Amino acid sequence: MDVLHSMFIMVAYVLVSSVKASMAVNDSIGVSQFMSDGMTLVSQDGMFELGFFSPGNSTKRYLGIWYKKVAMHAVVWVANRVNPINGNSGKLTLDNTGNIILISNNGSVVWSTTSQREPLNPVAHLMDSGNLVVWNDGGSDSNDILWQSFDYPTDTYLLGMKLGRDLQNGFEWRITSWKSVDDPSPGNFSLGLALSDYPEFAIMNGTKKFSQIGPWNGLYYSGLPSLNAYSDIEISYVSNQKEIYYTFSSKNGSVISRTVINQTSKVLSRYVWVEKAQTWRIYESLPGDVCDNFGLCGAYGSCITTSAPICQCLKGFRPKSAEAWNSSNWAQGCVRDESLSCTDIGEGIGIANTTDGFFKFEGLKLPDTQHTRLLQNLDIHGCSALCLNNCSCMAYTNSDISGGGHGCVMWFGDLIDIKLFQSGGQDLYIRMPASESEKSKMQEYMEGYVDDTDLPLFDLLTINIATDKFSLNNKIGQGGFGPVYKGKLAHGPEIAVKRLSRSSGQGMAEFITEVKLIAKLQHRNLVKLLGCCIQGEEKLLVYEYVVNGSLDTFIFDQTKSKLLDWPRRFHIIFGVARGLLYLHQDSRLRIIHRDLKASNILLDDKLNPKISDFGMAKTFGGDQTEGNTNRVVGT
Template sequence: MLPVLLTLSIIYMTNSGTSASVNTITLPQLIKENETISSNNEAFKLGFFSPVNTTNRYVGIWYINQSNIIWIANREKPLQDSSGVITISHDYTNLVVLNGQKHVIWSSNVSSNLASSNSNVTAQLQNDGNLALLENTTGNIIWESGKHPSNAFIANMILSSNQKTGERVKATSWKTPSAPAIGKFSATIERFNAPEIFVWNQTKPYWRSGPWNGQDFLGLASNWLPTSANLKGFIIRREDNGSLVEITYTLPNSSFFATIVLSSEGKLVYTAWINMIQVRKRVVQQNDCDVYGICGPNGSCDLKNSPICTCLIGFKPRNVGEWNRENWTSGCVRRATLQCERGKYNGSALDGEEDGFLKLETTKPPDFVEQSYPSLDACRIECLNNCSCVAYAYDNGIRCLTWSDKLIDIVRFTGGGIDLYIRQAYSEITKHTDTDGIHTHGIHGKRNITSIIIAIVIVGVIIVATLKIQSLLVLNAGQTHQENQSASPIGDVKQVKIEDLPLFEFKIISSATNNFGSTNKIGQGGFGSVYKGELPDGLEVAVKRLSKASAQGLEEFMNEVIVISKLQHRNLVRLLGCCIEGDEKMLVYEYMPNNSLDFYLFDPVKKKVLDWKKRLTIIEGISRGLLYLHRDSRLRIIHRDLKPSNILLDGELNPKISDFGMARIFGGSENEGNTRRIVGTYGYMSPEYAMEGLFSEKSDVFSFGVLLLEIISGRKNTSFYNHEQALNLLGYAWKLWNEEEIISLIDPEICKPDYVDQILRCIHIGLVCVQEIAKERPTMATFVSMLNSEIVKLPPPSQPAFIQSKIEHREDLAQQNYDSKNSVTVTSLQGR
């Protein structure tokens, strides 16, 4: 060892090192502190870094910046100072990391007999993030980081399990967010018969994906990992007669990149970028039902229930006392003895009471599955004739699945999963009918007739609704709206040039949204539904689909085409195109991966990601978007429905104003409009609009003032009803302002000494915006100047409008009729 170190010491002392802009390391080159090598596409870098809250130095590979570490060399041996170097060993066979004393603290550990004799090696950082050690003479890869993963699983990296040798290539979590040393969680590929991904907490299963059917993991409620666009799907290979199982994935093109990171808390976090811009971040394990086997054997977990665990149909708690204390680990046992357990059984009942099956729909399949290849009917018969078979399922991709022991880790979904058929005694089957997702096997007789009648009625309703929509389109094409002409959506809809927008074929949109599947549905409004989709090029979109069963929302649909088709601003959600085929009418928007503002702002846990700097960025972004609508766009536009659910957040939590179905356009000399149709959401409407139908720029300013106070307080305007003498947020803020206790309004999550003065100034501005008299409110141009302190002295606010809960019952209606997630939605609430 001493000659090796001596040689390396001489190299280190005589070579000044290079700040490599190339993608390789060759002897005698040294990569020192603050130096990196980059992949040819410059997306990846190799160098030294320190995690958060520590000065320890590690050698790692990162994507774009050091917040996206995808691989680490010296996980267990951090450098304590900045004297380390990365180089090639003296015998040209290994990549090594040396500390300040020239000791090897990490090596690629390639055996010398793997490399050709007298062949130099080069370390190369490749365009997919893989670090490869190449023989110079042959170009062969003799070592690569992709076969030695850290906590990140990236494209072309392989996780594998070898049944014969017991060897596993797995991802392992960091010990803490500040310590990359191997933590207690690991991710592996398991179950050779029907492979699935497992996350382990040391030696205990913590989460599993369910079996892979060739396209999806059957244990996921929805496609949290895209398989048709952003990723070309996972690839699972079986080698060596099935004893070796490998899993990997590939990317559709060079502009896309994705990671699956196993966090120090055992969560799988999927992050995707397009053109180095983050477009999605999703955590797969998000609730208690994701914990492996939380309800014990023969128990089922359903978040809609309270408590979340129940015994399967035909089963009862093994330990009632524990179960009532919400300790479900002992699980459930059968209530009635199966026919096949009472004597010899060959599929025919001994006493006429034949065992059967009850169907549990949209279910995560249990663990320990056996797979075979018969048809659906043969699968059922095979299970029925096998007394040890307690359940079966059938999937077109993976075929027949059966279980022969206790049913472990069952979860009920609202969409996704499989239909699980659970073996039951005859007495249990006769107790249960088709309710709550529980069905007997097969539907016969009168049910078929009823289904036909229902289908005929539905078809008739659709035909009538279609005729109504077509007639309304004709009406809109030739008439102006009954509202004041100056406030109409440009009056004559003939001015809308649909052909100016990119047109998508229906089949493309249908494929992108999994045929408008329930798992892709992300919003609902009076117009219809909003779906998440992924176009063939990998771009994620939100698709607003006008309902064919109702004419409601048609006007808003057309209005949105008119208003937003020509708008371009970084703080407005972008309309990408539309689809109009037959009676299908859809708008295609850019997809906002981080939901809407209310998703974070009013959740006690999620709001923690919104520190004051992020909230201020959101306030500034919304104000810029409104200023553009009111003054800087070629059309003066009043939004009329500004609220947290209509503020969408991109991958970096930057705000974009959405939902222009209620917007109105003013001519050049017009400042105010009037309507007899009050639309919007109570709690955000200005008093002159809610009571008299008058709207102007100042209406949006009022709504923004309410939104601003909600952002600062972290509370809804309506959350104060039946509290503080029936004050709403505006009334509560006004009360604190007059008592000189306004600092109490600030959300504790952001109430830090360094920011208090700035936050108090924003509260002052918000109170100025919600004044009862419209002319006393600032314009958006003045608001921006106030926010930027270009106007130093702020005017004193007067009493806000609606400080008492006079319209509490109306707000209740609003909440019943409107619930927004990450979507571009329309509120359709009419006030009188």
């Protein structure tokens, strides 16, 4: 940020360093009056100045508007940005058709406005807002505008400007970067409105999206939740059949603010003038981080700045190419673990045969809205039903989250450019097959519990890499509920992964029981649970790796059993008893293991015992001494 700030200070100075001492001609010119190079118009409050300047190291002359009142006179608008004047021969005049004309010394027209209306006593006036306006019949009191520079912005957005579209006239309000410090002609980067049923604002690099600000959700733009916290400006968003635009205004009237898109830094930055420091300070930038780069994680990939890697497949999805994903090439995105069941049986009338459901993802920047449908009069329940009955509908949410939420927007096709915020963000309901939907709900529940215990959730890709895709060479045991594999986390410890068999008797209830019970247990004679994973059909528990395996491999092995002399056997028995005493008496809840056997006692490198496998365990209240079970458990 400091680098950008320093860069901007330098650029702002260079832009106006060649502006010559000038003579002000008030704040307006009338028909047939001329303003030559060296003369300027100054707004009534002295904030803005209109005149001729040469940018950077260029000797070419441009007509522009810049800040006059502040120390760093940054240029905010350029008239003839594609057609500069050679030498100091430029003249500005207002003709009797109400159009401003810029001419060179040979009389050729360099630039002009194009008002189609019949004028009556027109006047060109530089407003205190920085807007150059041609007023009809009597000046600014008439509210009759023939033309204004705010309709033709260059690289800078000023308070009071519109950004968006005039739908009736096919007119667009868009800011476009300078090519360079020396050349104000239009560059490749621009900020404007991308039209769709649910339109969004985006930074474009040529014709490609570079970073999306997102759609307006009633409170802020989906990609900029921080806008909701602005205390100095007020945002107005207008969307109707005639126009779609937003505009900023100052809440207290004293804020000097501008937003600039810069081709060199590839950043859209909002600056506020700090009078005490006599400098422009950056208050917001986009892209703000790498996750603001459009489509970085591909379809169904979520970008999270605090994770490693920063791209993660959404729950119920896996990398389309594991090899590319491992190489930090995430553009191919993610595909579903299981196919959807939906088939259309009533084409055109919104009827589908499906067992699909929806899972709510929270705290997101909404995906790209190019393929969306907006129904402003439909509530969230109607939106869900309508989306469910259309097999092409992949997600839905409220189009407006203010006042508890209302309106419906649905997504069709792949979901692209999703970002997860640390705070703020929106809910999005994504279509899932029935089994995945249930598992996702269960994982959501587990995540809520895990968040409370700081227990990590591992993704399947990490476990696959650690165990070499559950290689038989890494298999170290087989229990009643499935095999156990040895693994090695990248830059981490060795682990033991319990992989619940799909045909095992341990279902989701037993799985969650084991996680819930052991997550908070901390005792040297209990095996330590490092994390868990639910993805696709997989239910995995990740434990610390206990090097000597289970006690039964010693007891029933003629060679190993000789290592267990009576002192060691007593040490093991005593350790198991200590672990049970902790479970029965000293832990927060009384926990009865109910499946204690030699294969569930693990031995570390010093033959210290650790009780494992809590899938059949049962909890009791702290003062409860007996209870009933409804089925036979254990071995």
